[in-house]
Amino acid sequence: MDEDEFTRFWAQRRLCMLASPRPDGSIHQVPVGATYDAEARLVRVISSGSSYKARNLAAHPGARVSVSQVEGRAWCTVEGSATVSDDPERVAEAVRRYGERYKTPRENPNRVVIEIAVERFLGNVRPG
Secondary structure (H helix, E strand, O other): OOHHHHHHHHHOOOOEEEEEEOOOOOEEEEEEOOEEEOOOOEEEEEEEOOOHHHHHHHHOOOEEEEEEEEEOOEEEEEEEEEEEEOOHHHHHHHHHHHHHHOOOOOOOOOEEEEEEEEEEEEEOOOOO
16 A cells, blocks of 8 residues: 555544553453544544543553554554643644544643654555
């Protein structure tokens, strides 16, 4: 798949699944809206800071996670280490990108961004 097809796949509106480890080693998997930033090689997920996924990942910075999306036979999973930030500039950038892919999210003063530093791509939709 070429770079343009990959970029389009990550720009089209579809839900993703975020899988992260719980403290007991089991997997916590939830549907999320996610965006991919090729230049920074980051996947961003916005969340309320009080959500389980945000609290769990904030307590375990650098935890390895995956984000997957599928459309018919086309699929892509990214894997990498996650960090949680409440930095206003980082959250604003994540919200801006989320608004481009999905829609402008409602206001949330407790919003954080989960940033996944992409280390690996799996699937039949990958960068060229």
